[in-house]
Amino acid sequence: MVSTAAKPYRAAGRFAWHFAKGKLGGDPAFVELLRRGLIPPNSRILDLGCGQGLLAAWLAAADILCSVGNWPREFPPAPKVTSYRGIELMPRDVERAGVILGNRVVVEQGDIRTADFQSADVVVILDVLHYMPFSAQDDVLNRVRRALGPNGTLLLRIGDSAGGWRFHVSNYVDTIVTAVRGHTPGRLHCRPLAQWKRTLEKLGFAVTSVPMSQGTPFANVLLVGKIGNGAAVHV
Ligand SMILES: C[S@@+](CC[C@H](N)C(=O)[O-])C[C@H]1O[C@@H](n2cnc3c(N)ncnc32)[C@H](O)[C@@H]1O
Structure with a gap:
């Protein structure tokens, strides 16, 4: 699966291809989204801070x-996606994402602090919000809530700042990877898991948290926020 998903990135150069293989193979989030059936079928997906669009691939x-x-027999069927829209700040990543674009896949260069989110069924934010100050994080989440339709889903991965040494390893590696990808590392704005959950609950999400660092030394957690019937998901 990793090699199939990474293959299109060969056309975007050695870095994009090797990065895709490494990230898709080493980050448990990608397999877990499928294994746990967290993306409902026929969804319009909005991926904020999508990087080179790995989720679409x-x-x-x-x-x-x-x-x-x-x-895999034990997985639910792969979700058919109605559309995928990624928004990414860095032009270099948007260019790398050019190889996966299609009828139902767009990746736009933009800043999620100001971009129009339009409407979506699933909003994905993997390892992005900590790059912006808390007030901007809150504003993004408010607008995400408004963009999500009935029965919408938010998939938000965060680093738990109460996660002890694992949290410090996460931040250290984050700074290195940010530099390797050609970005300038800046200050990170992190919160403890309990505070993230309260923030989402205040917005009306029923929240389930899933540890999302399996096989890595990080303190990452995936928050699954559901609106609609108010029921937290079983994960
Ligand atoms: C750690 S990477 C994660 C990329 C992607 N979500 C993934 O999991 O493969 C964080 C991404 O967020 C992007 N980003 C950070 N601040 C942003 C902003 N204000 N608007 C849009 N993208 C942003 C960065 O450029 C980077 O590509």
Whole structure:
């Protein structure tokens, strides 16, 4: 699955390809989204801070492999995606994402602090909000809540600042990877898990938290926020 999803990035250069293989193979979030069925079928996905659009490539590969029967029996079927819209600040990443664009896949250069989110069924924010001050994080989450339709889902991965030494390792590696990807590392704005949950609950989300660092030394947690019937998901 990793090699299928990473393959299109060969056309975007060695860095984009190797980065895709490393991230998709080493970050548990991508497999877990599928294994736990966290993306409902036929969703309009909005991926904020999408980088080079790895999630779109991953879901496209999942769809192909599932439809030819090359799919783990214990996983729910790969979700068919109605559309994927990524918004990414860095032009270099948007350029790398050029190789995965299609009818239903767009990646726009923009700043999620000001971009129009329009409407979506699933909003994905993986490892992004800590780059901006708390007031901007709150504003983004408010606008996400308004963009989500009935039964909408927010998939927000954060680093838990109460996570002890693992949290410090996360931040250290984050700073290195940020530099390797050609960005300028800046101050990080992190919160403890309990505070993240309260923030989302105040916005009306029923929140479930799932540890999302398996196989890594990090303190990452995926927050699954559901609106609609108010029921937290079973994960
Ligand atoms: C750690 S990377 C994660 C990329 C992607 N979500 C993934 O999991 O593969 C964080 C991304 O957020 C982007 N980002 C940070 N601040 C942003 C902003 N204000 N608007 C849009 N993108 C932003 C960065 O440029 C970077 O590509």
